[in-house]
Amino acid sequence: MPAAAIILAAGLGTRMRSALPKAMHPVAGRPMINHLLAACEPVFERIVVVVGPGMLTLERAVAPHATVVQAERLGTGHAARQAAPLLRDFPGDVAVLYADNPLIETPTIERLVRRRAGPEGVGLALLAMRPQDPGRYGRVLQDAAGDVARIVEWADASEAERAVGLCNAGVVCAPAGDLCRWLDAIGNDNAKGEYYLTDIVGLAVADGRRVVAEEAAEAELAGANSRAELAGLEAGMQARLRAAAMAGGATLTAPETVFLAWDTRLGQDVSIGPNVVFGPGVTVEDGVEIRAFSHLEGCVVRSGAIIGPFARLRPGTEVGSAAHVGNFVELKAASLAEGAKVNHLSYLGDVTVGAHSNIGAGTITCNYDGMNKHRTTIGTGAFIGSDTALVAPVRVGDRALVAAGSVITEDVPDDALAIARGRQATKAGRGFRGKQAGGRKA
Structure with missing residues (x-):
């Protein structure tokens, strides 16, 4: 049976104290809403x-999926009701989920949908959990048979x-026609004067429909x-990502410090x-060593390379196989070929x-002249001496040697030596001892 979803994402997240819509706050470098969409799309x-x-950033983030606007925030039932006209004639089930549940996984959603459409004659299925601290969650009340009463x-x-102890997670699933009819019938006679999505449970029971709770892990919900x-x-997502990384064959020396x-x-x-941090868009191939306190984002590290400690790889960087990037080195839009070495303070x-x-x-x-970025090209087998400034655009040829302390403003041919610094002048007797002697004469 086909299935559709309504995702409630209109919340401002008042307690977040943020101009950003709640659903757009990132978890592991990705907006919460996009985590949920990734779980729902299969x-x-x-x-x-x-x-x-006015949530234009959110509308762009969920494209190409359809959006509807909840002009007044009158509760979860009212929010779901805004989407009903788009799904009233849908020939299958419709689930309602919440954008601030980014940890829910596809298998859990599949279980909910199967439970509703299964042979048990279920009219409405919902997700429930047993948190260690039930706190202010809504409670799921069951009858003697274990079905949900309200x-x-x-x-x-x-x-x-x-x-x-059984608490409502807010996620429900029902046939499209029934769900839309129940949404239309929800009232707001409660302590907050809001239209609660959870009231569809009582409406389903009043219709003689069986309501069941599919339990899931608190961590997901x-x-x-x-x-x-x-x-x-964030802590829950990091625990999941670290476990997956180690199961996939990576060693994390201190997993709790790796993000x-x-x-x-x-x-x-x-x-x-x-204490290694990965931003979005990082691929690390087999056999790479990433040493402590390094930060990587938007980059590729090829097999056998060594990174760090205290290295920063910024977007657009590719480090070749067996290359070395050492301590206090920063790379941005840099391409290092096989075996290249940048070991210190560069x-x-x-x-x-x-x-x-x-x-x-x-x-x-x-690389920046105040208006535009320019590129530097260093050939194969070249050697760049310490404390060198390469003023782009410039090319240093294959097997070329640049003397330490040089400021290179012109191309260096293959196999050439470039020296671009002032000549040393040595003045005899003008050192520290000479200055002391001069002071005594005065």
């Missing part, structure tokens, strides 16, 4: 996202109802209404030291470095 053939007024919000619950809860989601992005790709026999931006070239300590590429 399950649903149509997805409608409910956004708030859901009561914490604010409206009695003390006995608040003692129930956690949401975020504050920065502290957002940090909790991965949602799309980090690590090969086998990769070794990652403590900045290389907008540069191509040929195979087996060696870049001395303190070398920089002067």
Whole structure:
């Protein structure tokens, strides 16, 4: 049976104290809404996202999926009702999910959809959990047979109802026609005067439809209404990413100190030291060693390379196989070929470095003239002496040698030696001892 989804993403996240829509706050370098969409897309053939007024960044983030605007924030039931006209005639089930549940996984969503459409005669299925601290979650109240009788919000619950451990996760699934009819019938006679999506449970029961709870892990169903809860989601996602990395053949010396992005790709026999951070868009091939306190984003590291410690690889960088990038080296839009070495205290931006070239300590590429970026090209087997400034655009040829302390403003041919510095002048007797003697004479 086909299935569609409504994702509620209109929340401002008032407690976030942010101009950014709540659903756009990142977890592991990716907006929460995009994590949820990635989990939903294998399950649903149509997805409608409910956004708030003026949330253009959110609308762009969820494209090409359809969006509808909840002009007034009158509760979750009211939000879901805004999407109903687009799905009223959908020939299958519709699930309602929340944008601030980025940890929910595809298999869990599939279980919910199968439970609703299975042979048990279920009219409505919902996700529930048993958190260690039920707190202010709505409680799922079951009858003697274990079916769901109703859901009561914490604010409206009695003390006995608040003692129930089974909590509502908010995610529901029902046939499109039934869901839309129940959404239309929701009222707002409650402590907050809002239209609760959870009220469809009572409406389904009143219709004689069986309602069941599909239990899932609390870790998957956690949401975020504050920065502290957002940090909790980040911790949960990092634990998941670290476990996957180690299961895939990477060694994390101190896993709790390594931070991965949602799309980090690590090969086998990769070794990652403590306090390494991966931004989005990093691919690391087999056998790479990344030493402590390095930061990588938007880059590719080929097999057998060594990075760090204290190295920074910025977007557009590709480090070739068996290349070395050492301590306090920063690379931006840099291409290092096989076996190239940049071992100490250097900045290389907008540069191509040929195979087996060696870049001395303190070398920089002067790639920006105040208006435009320019590129530096260093050939194969070249040697750049320490404390060299390469003023782009410039080319250093194959097997060329640049003397330490040079400022290179012109191309250096293959096999040439370039020296670009003032001549040393030595004045006898003018050293420190001479100055002291002169002082005594005075």
